[in-house]
Amino acid sequence: MDEHYCSTQLIDGDGAFNVAGIENFIKMVKLAECGLSYAVVSIMGPQSSGKSTLLNHLFGTNFREMDAFRGRSQTTKGIWLARCADIEPCTIVMDLEGTDGRERGEDDTTFEKQSALFALAVSDIVLINMWCHDIGREQAANKPLLKTVFQVMMRLFSPRKTTLLFVIRDKTKTPLESLEPILREDIQKIWDNVPKPQVHKETPLSEFFNVQVVALSSYEEKEEQFKEQVASLRQKFYHSIAPGGLAGDRRGVIPASGFSFSAQQIWKVIKENKDLDLPAHKVMVATVRCEEIANEKLAFINADEEWLQLEEAVQHDLVPGFGKKLSAILDKCLSGYDMEVIYFDESVRTSKRQELETKLLQLVNPAYQSMLGHVRAKTLNDFKEALDKAIEREGFAVAVHDCTQSFMLKFDKGCEGAAIEQARWDPSKVREKLRRDIDVYVTSVRAAKLSELTTLYEGQLNRALSEPVEALLDAASDDTWPAIRELLQRETKSAISGFSSALLAFDLDQATVDKMILQLEEYAKSVVESKAKEEAGRVLIHMKDRFSTLFSHDADSMPRVWTGKEDIKAITKTARSASLKLMSVLTVIRLDDKNDKIENALSLSLMDASDSGGSSRSIQILDPLASSSWEEVPQTKTLITPVQCRSLWRQFQSETEYTVTQAISAQEANKRNNSMLPPPWAIVAILILGFNEFMTLLRNPLYLVVIFVIFLVGKALWVQLDISGVFSNGALPGLLSLSTRFLPTVMNILKRLADEGQRPAAPERNRNQELETKSFRNGMRSNSSSDASSNITSSDSGIEYSSLPRQ
Numbered sequence: 024m025d026e027h028y029c030s031t032q033l034i035d036g037d038g039a040f041n042v043a044g045i046e047n048f049i050k051m052v053k054l055a056e057c058g059l060s061y062a063v064v065s066i067m068g069p070q071s072s073g074k075s076t077l078l079n080h081l082f083g084t085n086f087r088e089m090d091a092f093r094g095r096s097q098t099t100k101g102i103w104l105a106r107c108a109d110i111e112p113c114t115i116v117m118d119l120e121g122t123d124g125r126e127r128g129e130d131d132t133t134f135e136k137q138s139a140l141f142a143l144a145v146s147d148i149v150l151i152n153m154w155c156h157d158i159g160r161e162q163a164a165n166k167p168l169l170k171t172v173f174q175v176m177m178r179l180f181s182p183r184k185t186t187l188l189f190v191i192r193d194k195t196k197t198p199l200e201s202l203e204p205i206l207r208e209d210i211q212k213i214w215d216n217v218p219k220p221q222v223h224k225e226t227p228l229s230e231f232f233n234v235q236v237v238a239l240s241s242y243e244e245k246e247e248q249f250k251e252q253v254a255s256l257r258q259k260f261y262h263s264i265a266p267g268g269l270a271g272d273r274r275g276v277i278p279a280s281g282f283s284f285s286a287q288q289i290w291k292v293i294k295e296n297k298d299l300d301l302p303a304h305k306v307m308v309a310t311v312r313c314e315e316i317a318n319e320k321l322a323f324i325n326a327d328e329e330w331l332q333l334e335e336a337v338q339h340d341l342v343p344g345f346g347k348k349l350s351a352i353l354d355k356c357l358s359g360y361d362m363e364v365i366y367f368d369e370s371v372r373t374s375k376r377q378e379l380e381t382k383l384l385q386l387v388n389p390a391y392q393s394m395l396g397h398v399r400a401k402t403l404n405d406f407k408e409a410l411d412k413a414i415e416r417e418g419f420a421v422a423v424h425d426c427t428q429s430f431m432l433k434f435d436k437g438c439e440g441a442a443i444e445q446a447r448w449d450p451s452k453v454r455e456k457l458r459r460d461i462d463v464y465v466t467s468v469r470a471a472k473l474s475e476l477t478t479l480y481e482g483q484l485n486r487a488l489s490e491p492v493e494a495l496l497d498a499a500s501d502d503t504w505p506a507i508r509e510l511l512q513r514e515t516k517s518a519i520s521g522f523s524s525a526l527l528a529f530d531l532d533q534a535t536v537d538k539m540i541l542q543l544e545e546y547a548k549s550v551v552e553s554k555a556k557e558e559a560g561r562v563l564i565h566m567k568d569r570f571s572t573l574f575s576h577d578a579d580s581m582p583r584v585w586t587g588k589e590d591i592k593a594i595t596k597t598a599r600s601a602s603l604k605l606m607s608v609l610t611v612i613r614l615d616d617k618n619d620k621i622e623n624a625l626s627l628s629l630m631d632a633s634d635s636g637g638s639s640r641s642i643q644i645l646d647p648l649a650s651s652s653w654e655e656v657p658q659t660k661t662l663i664t665p666v667q668c669r670s671l672w673r674q675f676q677s678e679t680e681y682t683v684t685q686a687i688s689a690q691e692a693n694k695r696n697n698s699m700l701p702p703p704w705a706i707v708a709i710l711i712l713g714f715n716e717f718m719t720l721l722r723n724p725l726y727l728v729v730i731f732v733i734f735l736v737g738k739a740l741w742v743q744l745d746i747s748g749v750f751s752n753g754a755l756p757g758l759l760s761l762s763t764r765f766l767p768t769v770m771n772i773l774k775r776l777a778d779e780g781q782r783p784a785a786p787e788r789n790r791n792q793e794l795e796t797k798s799f800r801n802g803m804r805s806n807s808s809s810d811a812s813s814n815i816t817s818s819d820s821g822i823e824y825s826s827l828p829r830q
């Protein structure tokens with residue numbers, strides 16, 4: 024016999040449930056796959072009433088039968104289980120231990136009652152095996168059994184309608200038509216006598232049971248007939264679950280995958296002698312099974328290769344089609360669950376599905392979040408790249424607007440691609456973060472671009488202002504500051520107009536634009552101011568330059584030669600007042616059109632004071648320069664304070680004094696040179712007194728030649744030794760210098776005379792003249808080099824005056 028139809032003991036004689044046995048049985052007969060398409064049949068009846076024999080013939084099972092020759096003693100212990108052969112749908116049959124036909128009172132703990140309750144709770148069809156001759160008998164063996172069945176039925180809350188199929192064994196010649204009413208009457212009587220709870224007091228038997236009756240000939244005596252009748256009875260079990268079939272009421276059916284668990288639980292409740300609430304039991308079985316199935320699915324996804332790969336991939340990078348892939352994985356899992364739980368209670372399976380879904384979504388959410396993170400990072404990078412290019416093309420504000428819009432859209436699309444069908448996850452937080460990142464980037468780019476722009480215009484202003492301002496300050500005059508103001512105004516205006524139109528591209532608010540323009544204006548002023556400061560730092564050099572230029576050149580810019588006719592005092596005054604003017608221009612920054620009295624104060628205190636022979640007297644009255652700030656001029660606009668002016672002027676005077684002294688001595692020397700001829704009376708006296716000597720010379724021209732030679736030698740010595748130059752430093756140093764240079768010079772002249780002796784007389788004269796001119800030039804150069812400028816530091820002014828090469 025096929026092992027599919029072998030019987031398995033479900034509950035042993037002591038009431039122990041064979042869990043492993045039933046699991047194995049279910050696997051063997053593939054019951055779990057049947058869903059709701061299965062039926063359970065059980066058989067009850069007195070001991071040795073041929074139950075096993077009937078089941079084996081009816082369903083092709085192999086329940087143990089008693090050997091006919093060993094007499095009627097109990098063979099079946101506990102409850103056995105087998106699958107009916109070749110009956111669709113899958114039909115499970117249970118062979119129960121036979122009843123002994125004794126009354127047991129109200130004690131529900133006997134195995135007989137417990138197994139009857141179990142059979143009623145689990146089965147769709149219950150066969151009641153009975154002897155034909157027991158019908159209508161007061162002491163019939165099956166009466167206590169029926170009473171038990173009806174009693175336990177009361178203990179099932181809202182039971183389903185069970186088919187009670189009475190199988191009458193060893194039927195007599197009395198036709199079934201006559202027997203059945205008697206039997207039904209007996210059954211009704213028993214039903215009526217069974218104590219019922221209040222709710223079921225009036226409930227008819229037909230509400231709980233579908234009673235059917237069949238009669239079979241004796242297997243032992245009329246085997247052939249028995250077999251035929253059994254074969255015809257078998258027909259009733261085909262398609263028993265169809266409406267109107269023996270197991271037509273499917274209300275209480277437990278899905279096949281929950282059968283094992285359900286049976287265990289029912290037996291447990293029965294053993295604990297508790298009432299069996301079948302609907303609640305059904306929900307409980309559904310809950311447990313749905314949870315088990317959900318857990319299986321969760322374990323399945325945790326080991327699912329496809330999911331593991333996706334999870335790994337999304338850790339590192341963006342996964343194209345992430346949403347679809349993940350949706351498919353989740354769908355596979357959830358639809359698997361749906362398939363398996365389809366026959367369980369709907370509310371239970373729905374709630375367990377929700378739990379499973381929540382767990383699944385919790386499991387996959389980190390992957391979704393990292394996917395969103397990749398989408399956000401990629402969008403931000405692409406945005407940065409695109410913005411940098413777009414700014415060049417379209418200008419800042421338009422580029423920012425366009426790029427932001429298009430990349431936020433791209434992000435939204437990316438989010439759609441990452442979204443899964445099973446959840447409506449909200450990516451708005453990530454979106455906000457992206458938005459913030461974009462804003463931060465835009466702000467930084469804007470700041471960089473604005474700073475570039477500012478630097479550009481500042482550079483432009485610097486170039487446009489620096490050199491002209493320097494030139495204007497160098498040529499200090501009354502018009503210097505008005506000219507600087509005009510220049511500043513013009514250049515600032517032109518820079519601002521360019522700057523403002525460049526700012527338009529940034530779409531800034533008016534306040535910011537105004538602020539930036541103001542900053543540029545301030546910058547322009549600062550360029551002028553710093554230039555002025557720079558020039559003020561060199562004021563002493565400028566003053567000395569100006570002085571020496573004016574002092575040593577005439578009105579036509581020709582170098583002066585101090586012939587003696589010049590008014591050195593007047594020239595000095597003019598040159599000094601021009602230098603004072605320069606100082607007054609560089610004293611303060613005059614960018615606002617205000618008049619000040621600085622020039623007056625300076626000339627009053629410095630020029631006039633020096634004219635009147637010193638400053639001591641004017642200080643006694645009221646010295647306007649005895650202060651560290653100018654009247655009505657703020658400290659910030661002051662370049663040189665009054666006291667610094669005074670100290671500078673002193674320095675200037677002392678450093679220019681030498682030039683004036685030089686000029687005076689040059690003038691005096693010239694005067695002396697011009698008055699070399701003796702007075703007329705002396706000439707007359709010479710003529711009268713020297714007449715004899717003159718005549719002697721005329722008579723003897725040789726004397727004339729000798730005198731001429733002496734004159735030439737003397738003149739040559741004068742020039743060669745630079746006697747006037749040597750004695751200008753004093754008589755003693757002059758004599759010392761002469762004594763060392765006299766002999767070599769005489770030797771040199773004699774030697775040259777000897778060398779030139781061969782040449783004609785005219786070239787000799789030219790040569791002498793040349794020598795004379797050269798030595799004169801040397802003398803001039805050594806004079807002018809003596810007033811080279813020097814490094815001077817004004818200790819009380821705090822300003823450093825560095826030297827400039829003399830032009």
Ligand SMILES: Nc1nc2c(ncn2[C@@H]2O[C@H](COP(=O)(O)OP(=O)(O)OP(=O)(O)O)[C@@H](O)[C@H]2O)c(=O)[nH]1
Pocket residue numbers: 069070071072073074075076077087088089090091092094095096097098099120121122192193240241242243244
């Ligand atoms: N008179 C008669 N005897 C039968 C019939 N069928 C079987 N028997 C005999 O009854 C005896 C008991 O048969 P089983 O099939 O083992 O009876 P059972 O009801 O399963 O017995 P337990 O499981 O021990 O209660 C056997 O010796 C059978 O030969 C029948 O239709 N009529």
